Amino acid sequence: MTAALWTLIGLPAAAGAVLAAGGRRLSRAAPAVAVLAAVVVLALAVLVAAGRPHLEVAFVAGGPFGLAVDGLAGVVLVAVAAVALLVLVFSVGDVAGGRARFFGLMLIFVAAVLLTVTAATLPALLIGWEIMGATSYALIAFDRHDDARVSAGTTAFLTTRLGDAGLYVAAGAALAAGAGLGLDGLAALPSPWRHVVAAGVLAAAVGKAAQLPLSFWLSRAMLGPSPVSALLHSAAMVAMGGYLLLRLHPLLGATGWAATTAAWIGAGTAVLLGAVAVGQNDLKQLLAASTSAQLGFVFVAAATGGVAGGAAHLIGHAATKALLFLAAGAWLSSLGTRDLAALRGPGRRHRLVGVTFAVGALGLAGVPPLALWATKDEVLAAARDFSLPLYIACLAGAVLSAAYAGKALGLVLRPLPRNPEAHYDTERPGSRRVDGWERAPLVVLAGAAAVLGILALPPGSDAFRRALGVSGEPHATGWEMVLSAVLAVASVIAAGWLAPRLPAPAWARAWIGLGAAADRLVARPVLGLARVLARFDDRVLDRAVEATAPGTLRLARTAARADDAGVDAAVRALAAGTRRLGDLARRPQTGQVHQYYAQAVVGLTAAVLLLVLVVR
Numbered sequence: 001m002t003a004a005l006w007t008l009i010g011l012p013a014a015a016g017a018v019l020a021a022g023g024r025r026l027s028r029a030a031p032a033v034a035v036l037a038a039v040v041v042l043a044l045a046v047l048v049a050a051g052r053p054h055l056e057v058a059f060v061a062g063g064p065f066g067l068a069v070d071g072l073a074g075v076v077l078v079a080v081a082a083v084a085l086l087v088l089v090f091s092v093g094d095v096a097g098g099r100a101r102f103f104g105l106m107l108i109f110v111a112a113v114l115l116t117v118t119a120a121t122l123p124a125l126l127i128g129w130e131i132m133g134a135t136s137y138a139l140i141a142f143d144r145h146d147d148a149r150v151s152a153g154t155t156a157f158l159t160t161r162l163g164d165a166g167l168y169v170a171a172g173a174a175l176a177a178g179a180g181l182g183l184d185g186l187a188a189l190p191s192p193w194r195h196v197v198a199a200g201v202l203a204a205a206v207g208k209a210a211q212l213p214l215s216f217w218l219s220r221a222m223l224g225p226s227p228v229s230a231l232l233h234s235a236a237m238v239a240m241g242g243y244l245l246l247r248l249h250p251l252l253g254a255t256g257w258a259a260t261t262a263a264w265i266g267a268g269t270a271v272l273l274g275a276v277a278v279g280q281n282d283l284k285q286l287l288a289a290s291t292s293a294q295l296g297f298v299f300v301a302a303a304t305g306g307v308a309g310g311a312a313h314l315i316g317h318a319a320t321k322a323l324l325f326l327a328a329g330a331w332l333s334s335l336g337t338r339d340l341a342a343l344r345g346p347g348r349r350h351r352l353v354g355v356t357f358a359v360g361a362l363g364l365a366g367v368p369p370l371a372l373w374a375t376k377d378e379v380l381a382a383a384r385d386f387s388l389p390l391y392i393a394c395l396a397g398a399v400l401s402a403a404y405a406g407k408a409l410g411l412v413l414r415p416l417p418r419n420p421e422a423h424y425d426t427e428r429p430g431s432r433r434v435d436g437w438e439r440a441p442l443v444v445l446a447g448a449a450a451v452l453g454i455l456a457l458p459p460g461s462d463a464f465r466r467a468l469g470v471s472g473e474p475h476a477t478g479w480e481m482v483l484s485a486v487l488a489v490a491s492v493i494a495a496g497w498l499a500p501r502l503p504a505p506a507w508a509r510a511w512i513g514l515g516a517a518a519d520r521l522v523a524r525p526v527l528g529l530a531r532v533l534a535r536f537d538d539r540v541l542d543r544a545v546e547a548t549a550p551g552t553l554r555l556a557r558t559a560a561r562a563d564d565a566g567v568d569a570a571v572r573a574l575a576a577g578t579r580r581l582g583d584l585a586r587r588p589q590t591g592q593v594h595q596y597y598a599q600a601v602v603g604l605t606a607a608v609l610l611l612v613l614v615v616r
Contacts, residue, residue, distance in 0.1 A: 001053035008044040013111035020104030027099040031092040034103035038085040045081035049074030059123050063181035066120035071468040076117050079315045083235035083322045084110045086441035090326050091227040093437030109135040113236045122171045122181040140224035152220040159217035163207015170200030187250035198258040209241025209295040211269045216514035222284040226329025233291045235318035242298030246310050249302045259303040266299025270397030277404035279508025283328045283338045297379045306382025308465045312455035316371035323360040323445035330438045336430030342423035345416035350434050356446040363449040365405035366488040371449050374456035377476035385474045402491030410496030
């Protein structure tokens with residue numbers, strides 16, 4: 001079974017590397033190779049989820065490379081693999097240029113996410129986390145000739161890197177504590193290292209999940225291709241922030257403050273980004289803001305001990321949001337726009353896309369019996385037992401969920417205006433058709449978005465909790481589920497009716513100024529410091545180097561003259577003396593024996609005289 005686990009990660013990584021490096025030569029084969037690899041990955045994900053293998057190999061001193069599949073990792077693996085397969089199928093009909101590079105990067109990204117899900121030690125987690133971040137940059141900035149898209153990828157990469165630094169702090173603190181780098185042992189670390197690790201993990205999760213105050217990168221990331229948005233912001237990168245906290249929820253509880261902080265970060269994001277989503281006039285921006293808001297509920301679940309509810313919400317949201325992003329991508333490729341004002345009535349023009357979008361939007365709103373109705377109520381139940389103000393904040397976030405879903409639904413399902421073509425093609429020329437490769441995944445995802453609520457409803461919830469190995473977690477009561485359903489339905493109806501008249505205020509379109517604040521508080525000061533250091537380098541360091549250069553040259557010339565006049569002369573004199581001594585030593589060497597006898601007599605006489613003098 002460990003071989004299956006290695007293959008689960010290694011297959012998409014290897015196939016992706018070959019495709020990404022192959023260039024145009026592999027463009028024709030790339031879609032088939034990627035889809036086939038994704039099918040095998042899904043089969044392996046189901047296999048390892050059932051078998052639950054684990055492995056560990058030596059990696060660095062004090063930190064082995066460990067992988068393990070437990071109940072939580074198993075269900076998330078299957079969800080990631082299934083969504084990845086459907087997104088890749090959609091991409092066959094949506095992506096035209098650079099196919100080998102695109103499908104290769106997508107497979108490498110999927111491998112990194114699978115590694116992150118199965119990581120059992122911090123070294124394995126860091127490797128998956130880093131590759132996931134790097135490939136997300138390459139995918140968001142896939143159109144590398146478009147400066148705006150490259151800038152968006154850079155913003156996403158640098159912002160998440162800011163949070164990612166927390167994982168390195170956590171690893172350093174775990175090493176300092178001397179307790180190893182296993183994820184399961186972090187909650188038992190001694191103080192203060194446990195608190196340092198919790199802070200680092202929380203920072204990394206906030207960055208990846210686009211939670212406040214680091215949410216703004218997700219807005220810029222919407223410039224990436226639609227399949228990238230569908231995968232990264234449904235079951236993959238953004239979801240991994242929430243998954244990390246679900247995985248390490250004992251650590252949050254062991255510190256106390258970390259659980260409270262994570263809960264309120266999640267609730268605040270659900271409310272504020274929910275309001276941002278209501279105020280959007282761009283469909284992908286609305287979905288992006290709603291992604292941050294929905295991951296806020298996962299944060300609340302992880303912090304309040306509702307792991308089963310949080311995991312069910314994570315999986316239900318993955319299917320729902322992948323569906324909505326792919327539907328938005330289908331309309332973008334068909335109609336050439338994502339502007340909500342221009343998207344009045346496309347659900348009637350492309351009925352299958354409209355019906356599946358409606359299923360996803362109603363599910364996002366929490367309308368029963370669709371997926372996110374029951375899962376959200378499980379999260380609310382955990383928040384209720386943790387803190388009444390937290391519960392009220394989460395309930396407000398749920399109402400806003402229904403409002404922004406209702407707004408989108410109310411616009412796309414309205415009758416077509418008299419001249420809809422006048423508002424199309426604002427982003428790119430549309431094809432006016434939806435490819436069969438694009439339609440098929442929508443149907444499958446709509447079915448999943450409709451039925452995944454069984455993970456939070458008896459008897460399915462009981463089986464799901466047993467699979468996760470959790471017990472004693474709070475359940476939503478009947479009146480709470482009725483209340484949330486009534487609020488969801490009422491909010492959808494009201495927002496759908498008022499959708500054309502709902503404003504799009506500047507603060508919402510600017511994501512409450514988060515990007516501008518980051519620019520003023522971080523980017524500009526860093527750039528200003530860089531300019532100051534550059535001027536210091538030019539005016540001080542460079543001038544100092546330039547000033548020392550003439551002196552160095554003069555010193556070199558002086559040393560050269562000393563070398564010529566002194567050292568070289570001494571060497572030449574020594575050589576001449578040596579030659580003279582050699583000449584003198586050769587003179588007695590005549591080759592005549594009687595001269596050698598005479599030299600021997602002289603030498604012997606001198607020795608005798610010396611001996612007599614010494615004895616006296």
